[in-house]
Amino acid sequence: xxxxxxxxxxxxxxxxxxxxxxxxxxxxxxxxxxxxxxxxxxxxxxxxxxxxxxxxxxxxxxxxxxxxxxxxxxxxxxxxxxxxxxxxxxxxxxxxxxxxxxxxxxxxxxxxxxxxxxxxxxxxxxxxxxxxxxxxxxxxxxxxxxxxxxxxxxxxxxxxxxxxxxxxxxx
Amino acid sequence: xxxxxxxxxxxxxxxxxxxxxxxxxxxxxxxxxxxxxxxxxxxxxxxxxxxxxxxxxxxxxxxxxxxxxxxxxxxxxxxxxxxxxxxxxxxxxxxxxxxxxxxxxxxxxxxxxxxxxxxxxxxxxxxxxxxxxxxxxxxxxxxxxxxxxxxxxxxxxxxxxxxxxxxxxxxxxxxxxxxxxxxxxxxxxxxxxxxxxxxxxxxxxxxxxxxxxxxxxxxxxxxxxxxxxxxxxxxxxxxxxxxxxxxxxxxxxxxx
Numbered sequence: 001x002x003x004x005x006x007x008x009x010x011x012x013x014x015x016x017x018x019x020x021x022x023x024x025x026x027x028x029x030x031x032x033x034x035x036x037x038x039x040x041x042x043x044x045x046x047x048x049x050x051x052x053x054x055x056x057x058x059x060x061x062x063x064x065x066x067x068x069x070x071x072x073x074x075x076x077x078x079x080x081x082x083x084x085x086x087x088x089x090x091x092x093x094x095x096x097x098x099x100x101x102x103x104x105x106x107x108x109x110x111x112x113x114x115x116x117x118x119x120x121x122x123x124x125x126x127x128x129x130x131x132x133x134x135x136x137x138x139x140x141x142x143x144x145x146x147x148x149x150x151x152x153x154x155x156x157x158x159x160x161x162x163x164x165x166x167x168x169x170x171x
Numbered sequence: 172x173x174x175x176x177x178x179x180x181x182x183x184x185x186x187x188x189x190x191x192x193x194x195x196x197x198x199x200x201x202x203x204x205x206x207x208x209x210x211x212x213x214x215x216x217x218x219x220x221x222x223x224x225x226x227x228x229x230x231x232x233x234x235x236x237x238x239x240x241x242x243x244x245x246x247x248x249x250x251x252x253x254x255x256x257x258x259x260x261x262x263x264x265x266x267x268x269x270x271x272x273x274x275x276x277x278x279x280x281x282x283x284x285x286x287x288x289x290x291x292x293x294x295x296x297x298x299x300x301x302x303x304x305x306x307x308x309x310x311x312x313x314x315x316x317x318x319x320x321x322x323x324x325x326x327x328x329x330x331x332x333x334x335x336x337x338x339x340x341x342x343x344x345x346x347x348x349x350x351x352x353x354x355x356x357x358x359x360x361x362x363x364x365x366x367x368x369x370x371x372x373x374x375x376x377x378x379x380x381x382x383x384x385x386x387x388x389x390x391x392x393x394x395x396x397x398x399x400x401x402x403x404x405x406x407x408x409x410x411x412x413x414x415x416x417x418x419x420x421x422x423x424x425x426x427x
Contacts, residue, residue, distance in 0.1 A: 014222035018326025021333040
């Protein structure tokens with residue numbers, strides 16, 4: 001009987017240890033703790049080119065994460081990318097004339113959406129759209145531009161990325 | 172008689188083995204409800220294949236994590252990317268090394284003992300005696316061991332991964348001097364709960380089922396001689412290792 005009890009206790013300890021290890025892996029090695037901190041609201045932004053922007057890429061202000069990319073879709077009529085940003089409710093005081101820019105962390109790192117605050121007294125609400133956007137900087141275009149300019153026949157090929165800041169929503 | 176006949180015989184034998192193992196799997200599944208009466212036996216088996224394997228799993232996990240950090244540090248320093256060490260150690264362990272190495276150790280530590288135990292039961296006619304006493308040996312002996320393997324394996328893999336990441340941290344941060352915050356920050360930024368952690372748990376569940384199935388099947392169908400039990404134990408390790416590595420490729424291709 002005592003032998004049976006010791007089996008049961010040891011087995012219980014083993015199972016608890018196993019699940020503790022799983023909980024440790026789930027919370028400490030992943031950013032699951034950073035997700036879903038309270039409610040969020042959705043803000044749209046249109047980009048001419050999103051580059052390699054992925055779902056759940058961070059949205060940052062001044063380098064601090066305030067939300068994530070909820071969806072990236074092609075707008076059929078305008079043929080530009082409609083990006084939905086899901087921003088934490090705690091950060092509700094963002095001026096509605098702020099601009100969204102797609103940055104790359106590091107030279108070849110992942111892309112994220114940086115929001116540069118504007119000066120409007122009106123704040124962003126759920127479903128609003130950021131009018132001022134700037135597309136992802138394409139490393140290939142940059143290299144292409146550099147090569148073309150370097151060889152001196154810049155007029156033959158139009159520079160691929162010009163006027164990326166555009167008032168996409170209005171006009 | 173001649174070589175051609177023998178080869179044909181081997182191929183037919185191998186196919187028959189695979190078929191018999193598949194049928195055996197279904198008879199275990201069929202006996203699972205009946206084996207619920209023997210919960211105590213299942214608990215004892217979880218203790219035996221799981222808790223008793225903890226020491227080897229923890230030691231190996233620690234050393235695998237440590238050597239992984241050393242090797243990756245060397246490689247990453249060539250590209251000037253040593254700050255990615257935490258990410259690479261965690262992803263390699265969670266996605267690949269944790270489930271696979273645990274399954275191989277599990278086959279050596281638990282699979283062999285299951286085969287030898289059941290094989291000896293077969294050789295000493297204990298299984299036949301149970302049948303005569305109207306105790307279904309599949310429900311009383313096989314199913315609890317199978318269930319215990321399926322329960323224990325993912326938990327062991329999680330312990331292995333946790334110790335491996337601890338070992339990687341030990342080498343990377345304490346010894347090689349990577350910043351602690353960089354190590355964890357890059358890891359948490361790039362490891363996904365569902366794509367990486369849960370993915371590894373699925374893999375280890377599948378490996379646990381396969382390794383234990385091979386173990387009980389080899390034991391149950393062993394020729395009832397001491398030589399037969401010896402061969403069956405060897406075959407358990409060989410077949411388990413091959414199937415785990417092959418299945419790992421298939422599962423990775425599907426789960427990616």
